[in-house]
Structures are given as C-alpha cells and as structure tokens.
Amino acid sequence: MALRLSVIESHLTIPSQVNPLDNFSKEKINISLLQAEYYKPKPEITYKFNELIENNPLFDLNGHMEKSREEQRELILRQILYLYPKLYASFDLTDSINRCLCGFAMSGFDLTLSGRYSVHSVLYMETLEFLGTEKHKPIIEKSLMLKEYGSFSMTEISHGSNVAGLETTALYDHSSREFIINSPSPTSAKFWIGGMANTSTMTIVFAQLIIEKKNYGIHAFIIRVRDSNHDPVEGIHIGDCGAKSGLTGIDNGFILFQNLRVPYDALLDRLSKITPEGKYKSSFKNNEKRFGIMLSGLTGGRTGILGSTEVNLRNALTIAIRYGAIRLQFGGEKEKPILTYPTHKYRLMPLLAKCFAARMNFKLIINLYTEAKELIKKDPENLKVSELHGLLSIFKYLNSRYSQDGIQECREACGGHGYSAYSGFSRLRGVNDAHHTWDGDNNVLIQQCSRFLLKNILHSFKGNPIISSYVSFISASKTCITHESLTCPQDLISLLEYRCHYYMNKCMSRLQSQTNPDTKIVWANSQVHHMNNLSISFGELVAAKELLKFANELKVKCQHTGNEVEKIFKLFSLSVLEKDHIGFSDKEHKLIEEKVVEMCDVVATNCVKIIDAIALPDHVLGSVLGYSDGKVYERYMRVVESAPGCYGKPSWIHLIDDMKKAF
Numbered sequence: 217m218a219l220r221l222s223v224i225e226s227h228l229t230i231p232s233q234v235n236p237l238d239n240f241s242k243e244k245i246n247i248s249l250l251q252a253e254y255y256k257p258k259p260e261i262t263y264k265f266n267e268l269i270e271n272n273p274l275f276d277l278n279g280h281m282e283k284s285r286e287e288q289r290e291l292i293l294r295q296i297l298y299l300y301p302k303l304y305a306s307f308d309l310t311d312s313i314n315r316c317l318c319g320f321a322m323s324g325f326d327l328t329l330s331g332r333y334s335v336h337s338v339l340y341m342e343t344l345e346f347l348g349t350e351k352h353k354p355i356i357e358k359s360l361m362l363k364e365y366g367s368f369s370m371t372e373i374s375h376g377s378n379v380a381g382l383e384t385t386a387l388y389d390h391s392s393r394e395f396i397i398n399s400p401s402p403t404s405a406k407f408w409i410g411g412m413a414n415t416s417t418m419t420i421v422f423a424q425l426i427i428e429k430k431n432y433g434i435h436a437f438i439i440r441v442r443d444s445n446h447d448p449v450e451g452i453h454i455g456d457c458g459a460k461s462g463l464t465g466i467d468n469g470f471i472l473f474q475n476l477r478v479p480y481d482a483l484l485d486r487l488s489k490i491t492p493e494g495k496y497k498s499s500f501k502n503n504e505k506r507f508g509i510m511l512s513g514l515t516g517g518r519t520g521i522l523g524s525t526e527v528n529l530r531n532a533l534t535i536a537i538r539y540g541a542i543r544l545q546f547g548g549e550k551e552k553p554i555l556t557y558p559t560h561k562y563r564l565m566p567l568l569a570k571c572f573a574a575r576m577n578f579k580l581i582i583n584l585y586t587e588a589k590e591l592i593k594k595d596p597e598n599l600k601v602s603e604l605h606g607l608l609s610i611f612k613y614l615n616s617r618y619s620q621d622g623i624q625e626c627r628e629a630c631g632g633h634g635y636s637a638y639s640g641f642s643r644l645r646g647v648n649d650a651h652h653t654w655d656g657d658n659n660v661l662i663q664q665c666s667r668f669l670l671k672n673i674l675h676s677f678k679g680n681p682i683i684s685s686y687v688s689f690i691s692a693s694k695t696c697i698t699h700e701s702l703t704c705p706q707d708l709i710s711l712l713e714y715r716c717h718y719y720m721n722k723c724m725s726r727l728q729s730q731t732n733p734d735t736k737i738v739w740a741n742s743q744v745h746h747m748n749n750l751s752i753s754f755g756e757l758v759a760a761k762e763l764l765k766f767a768n769e770l771k772v773k774c775q776h777t778g779n780e781v782e783k784i785f786k787l788f789s790l791s792v793l794e795k796d797h798i799g800f801s802d803k804e805h806k807l808i809e810e811k812v813v814e815m816c817d818v819v820a821t822n823c824v825k826i827i828d829a830i831a832l833p834d835h836v837l838g839s840v841l842g843y844s845d846g847k848v849y850e851r852y853m854r855v856v857e858s859a860p861g862c863y864g865k866p867s868w869i870h871l872i873d874d875m876k877k878a879f
C-alpha cells in the first residue's frame with residue numbers, strides 16, 4: 217500500500233515553487249483584521265471549538281463517513297461528551313446566546329453534532345427559560361449539567377406549521393391538580409422530535425389545554441419521558457423516525473401519550489396559570505399574542521440557523537474557490553485555472569457576496585436578540601421584539617436559500633470531484649437542507665415578515681410616522697440608472713429601497729383589488745409575486761445596508777480591507793437587482809448586467825485571499841478539495857486509497873462467477 221501511495225504521489229505532486237492560489241490574492245488585505253471583524257460577536261467560542269477538535273480522531277469527518285446509523289449516533293454523543301464539559305468550563309453557558317454560539321461553532325464542522333446539541337441546549341433550554349417560572353429552575357440547572365437531556369415536542373405527524381391545530385391534549389383535573397396528557401389519534405403522534413428516539417429524558421410537549429371542557433389553546437408542559445433505566449415511563453410510547461436524507465447522527469423520534477398523569481408544575485406557567493381555585497388566568501387577553509410568545513423558544517434555534525446556513529455556504533465557497541484556483545483546464549500550451557473563466561467567476565463571486573450578506577444578517581440578529589432577550593419576557597409587544605421577529609423570519613428564508621443554491625453551484629463548479637463525498641459537498645447539501653424546514657418552514661415564515669411589514673405600511677399610510685426605522689423604503693423614489701449610480705454605494709442602496717417600494721405598491725393594489733370578504737383568502741391570494749417579493753426585497757435591503765456599514769467600519773481600521781468589502785457589497789446589490797424586473801428599461805437592465813460581470817471580475821482578483829481570511833481551518837472544513845495549501849490531488853488519492861475496499865476483492869465476488877454461469 218505504502219509503495220502504491222508513493223508511486224501515485226510522485227505522479228501527482230505539483231511543483232512547489234509556484235502556488236496557484238497566489239494568482240487570486242492580489243490586494244493588500246489585512247487578513248487577520250477581516251477575520252476578527254467577520255467572526256464577531258464572540259469569535260473566541262469558534263476559536264475554542266476549532267482548537268478542541270484539532271488532531272482528535274473523534275472529529276475526523278472523512279474517517280467516520282461510512283459508519284452505520286447506530287455508530288454515527290454513538291459517535292455524536294461521544295463528541296458531545298468530550299466537548300461539553302470543556303465548553304462549560306470556558307464560557308458562561310447559563311447565557312443562552314453563548315449556548316447558541318457554541319451550537320453555531322459546531323455547525324461549521326458538522327450540523328449533525330450541532331443539531332443534536334442545539335435541540336437540548338437551545339430549543340429545550342430556551343423554552344424552559346422563557347416559559348418556565350421559579351419552580352422550573354432546578355430542571356434548568358440539571359439540564360445545564362446534562363443530568364437531564366431535553367427535547368422539543370411540538371410537531372405532530374399531521375401538523376407542523378399550523379401549531380394551533382395540534383391534536384395532543386392536556387386535560388386539567390382539578391381534584392388532583394394534575395394534567396392528563398393524551399394523543400387522541402394516530403395522527404397526533406409527536407413526530408420528528410430531535411433526541412427523542414434514543415437520548416431524551418425530558419421533553420417539552422405542546423398540547424391543547426382543556427379545563428372543564430373548554431379549550432384554552434396550545435400550552436407547553438415539561439414532562440419526563442424516560443425513567444432511571446432509560447425506559448419510557450408508563451403512558452408513553454417512543455419510537456425512531458427511521459432513515460432520513462441526512463443528519464443520521466441525530467436520533468429523531470416519535471412519541472405518543474396515553475393517559476399520562478403529570479403534576480400541575482409540568483405546566484410552564486409564566487404566561488398563563490391555573491389558580492388554586494381551578495380558574496385559568498393569562499397575562500394576555502389576546503390569544504394570538506400569547507400563542508406567538510409561546511413559540512419564543514424558537515428564536516435561539518432560528519438565530520443559530522442563520523449562522524449555520526452562512527457557514528455552510530462559506531465552507532462550500534472555500535472549497536470551490538480554492539479548487540477553482542488550482543484546477544487547470546484548456547487555455548492552450550499553458551492551461552489556465554478554471555477560476556480565470558468569466559462564467560466561473562459569474563457563478564462563484566455573487567455567491568461570495570451573498571455569503572457576506574448572510575453573515576451580516578446573522579450578526580444583526582445576534583445583536584437584536586441580545587438586546588431583546590429580556591424584553592421578550594417582560595414586554596413582548598415591544599417594537600424591538602417585533603423587529604427581531606420580522607427580520608429573523610425573512611433572514612431564515614434568505615440565508616437558507618442562498619446557502620442551499622450556493623452549495624449546489626459550488627459542487628457543480630468542482631465538476632466530478634465535487635461529487636466525491638470527500639469533497640464535503642454532499643454532507644453540506646444534505647445537512648443544510650433541513651434548515652428550510654425545521655424551526656419553522658421558511659415559506660410560512662416569509663408570511664410572518666410580510667405581516668410585520670404590512671402593519672408598518674398601513675400605519676404609515678394613515679399619516680403616522682414610520683414605526684420601525686428598518687422599514688425606510690415607504691418613502692423611497694426611483695434613482696436613475698447610470699454607470700455612476702451603479703458604482704455609488706448610496707445610489708445602490710436607493711435602488712434597493714426603490715425595489716421594496718415598487719413591491720409595496722404592487723402589494724397594496726393587489727390587496728385593495730380583492731373583494732372577497734374573507735381576509736384569510738385575500739391574504740393567501742396576495743402572497744405569490746406580491747407579499748413574498750416585498751419581504752424578500754426588504755430582507756435584501758437590510759442585508760445590503762448592514763454589509764455597507766461593515767465595509768465602512770473596516771475602512772476606518774484599514775482602507776484596503778474596507779475597500780475590498782465595499783466591492784463585495786456592490787456585487788451583492790447589483791446581483792440582487794440583476795435578477796429582478798421592476799420597471800427598469802432594457803437599456804437600464806443591460807447596464808446592470810454589464811456591471812455585475814465587471815464586478816465579478818474585480819472581486820475574483822482577490823477571492824482566494826478573502827476566502828482565506830474568513831475560512832475555517834482545514835481540519836474543521838474536512839474537504840480534500842479545499843485545503844488552504846491547494847495540494848488537492850495528493851490528499852484526494854490518499855483518502856481514496858485509505859477507504860475500505862479500495863484494493864482487493866469484495867465479499868460478494870462469488871456473484872460474478874454466478875453471473876458468468878447465469879445463461
């Protein structure tokens with residue numbers, strides 16, 4: 217084997233004097249500054265995680281690729297057991313933002329690890345913190361020390377997005393001051409519950425609260441699901457959801473309840489209580505508002521998803537850009553890197569710009585979430601809470617879309633080798649896919665942003681001042697499209713504001729033109745081409761503004777670095793405008809198209825340096841195509857040769873003899 221490896225290496229080693237990656241690293245960018253600023257807030261959590269997994273065989277992505285479902289789940293739990301005490305010792309994990317950022321750091325390596333950890337540390341713990349009261353603190357403390365491992369049981373096999381329609385019931389029995397939890401039908405089985413199949417000891421169940429035959433709507437209950445022998449407690453039936461499209465190391469399960477009696481304290485009763493006299497009491501008169509706050513535990517999960525989608529796209533771009541710089545095809549006597557071809561630049565550079573935009577979305581939400589965390593509990597109707605919710609809803613859609621489409625494009629940009637599992641793309645694409653759906657389906661979430669926008673627009677149309685400063689586009693007007701305006705950052709922002717304004721007018725005429733008295737039907741009929749586009753254009757406007765702000769802040773510290781990020785901002789804005797037909801003339805649209813191609817060329821001259829600044833280290837990236845030294849072929853062959861069955865005969869070799877004798 218060793219002999220074969222060295223023979224192959226001698227054929228494949230690239231002469232070391234020229235590093236092809238240097239061809240795309242022209243400008244004087246301050247790499248460490250860009251990394252430090254890009255990685256904020258709290259980059260130390262990511263650095264710590266990266267350090268913890270270095271040279272540790274537990275974290276060898278390629279080595280563990282062919283493990284069975286059972287083995288993968290064991291591996292992930294071993295990884296958590298190794299990491300958690302070290303992270304706990306280094307950071308204050310009583311702070312939910314820190315827990316969320318730990319999950320984000322893990323997701324840069326493997327979303328399976330991050331997902332398994334985050335269901336407990338973010339979804340379950342945060343819901344307990346938001347909805348629980350003093351008496352639930354001991355469970356929080358035990359959960360923080362992993363003495364209990366929690367899950368989040370909301371979705372049922374027949375209901376996901378429509379949480380209000382869940383079937384599970386919690387019947388209040390005043391004589392014993394207990395709840396009787398039931399799954400009244402096979403379609404009410406809680407399904408997809410992360411951690412339920414094998415790991416959970418506790419879960420938060422979302423069920424219809426019924427008191428004296430009256431339904432008070434969905435409430436959350438903390439319930440023990442397994443006893444000290446790790447068997448399901450009496451009255452609970454648990455199973456495994458089986459094979460999935462990815463994330464095999466997460467034990468998604470289903471759970472049904474049969475007359476499970478739990479004490480009053482199971483109710484997470486910060487928002488609504490049952491008095492000692494047996495009367496229901498809620499701090500919210502409006503059921504819809506109470507219901508919205510009931511789902512606040514999802515905020516941390518969705519925030520983590522913004523970070524995870526961005527890092528998945530960043531990883532895919534790291535691989536595709538480095539590979540594009542070393543992969544030679546055509547070009548005559550001296551073959552040229554594929555990244556020198558305009559089509560390749562046009563495929564990858566707008567994605568790099570989207571990656572930066574996605575990062576800005578994550579940064580903004582982390583800041584807004586940090587500010588609003590206490591308000592969600594104390595004053596949930598505060599403007600800051602609704603801004604957080606509106607923006608988070610559209611950013612989850614945008615970031616997931618950018619990354620899923622981007623990962624696929626990057627895979628194709630690496631040709632056949634991109635299809636090898638050792639490239640890392642299939643893992644990235646498989647795990648990233650779940651982000652469109654879990655913690656709230658993205659297409660349903662767009663409508664949450666649309667509701668936020670409509671409220672602001674209607675308020676302003678009545679002659680009132682704008683409620684949220686983010687909704688600045690209400691008074692926008694069209695900016696002329698010229699070569700100059702397409703290179704001026706402020707004009708580009710004005711054009712993006714005009715884009716929102718255009719969709720706002722379209723939406724208002726659509727809503728007004730419908731005569732159906734049922735507002736739900738009017739709303740549903742106003743989504744496609746209208747409210748959806750308004751929300752998307754709004755999300756992209758805010759992202760662009762944040763990206764420009766980031767470039768300007770960098771300029772103060774290092775002009776060169778800030779200038780490079782400003783170019784990325786321009787490309788982001790232009791490529792967003794390029795895809796839309798919002799009343800631009802053919803001539804104007806042609807100008808935009810030309811500018812996009814020009815900016816792709818400009819950004820490409822430095823793209824390796826930029827990606828090197830923001831990339832995760834090689835051992836976290838785990839791709840044979842994406843190494844920072846550009847030595848692809850040697851590593852690729854080494855990993856292929858080390859995989860089981862590379863040489864020799866398979867165990868089913870006798871079938872080949874049978875085949876010969878078949879006729």
Ligand SMILES: Cc1cc2nc3c(=O)[nH]c(=O)nc-3n(C[C@H](O)[C@H](O)[C@H](O)COP(=O)(O)OP(=O)(O)OC[C@H]3O[C@@H](n4cnc5c(N)ncnc54)[C@H](O)[C@@H]3O)c2cc1C
Pocket residue numbers: 335368369370371374375376377378407408409410411463468650653654655656657658659660
């Ligand atoms: C890997 C994985 C892990 C998960 N983990 C958990 C977990 O730990 N706990 C938990 O409770 N759940 C979990 N889920 C479930 C997840 O949260 C739900 O799948 C999600 O909320 C969507 O619900 P659904 O599957 O019922 O889709 P549906 O609501 O049936 O949606 C199907 C499609 O219909 C569209 N649609 C629905 N309503 C509307 C509407 N009003 N207007 C327009 N279009 C609409 C949606 O956009 C979607 O494309 C997990 C799911 C996955 C895939």
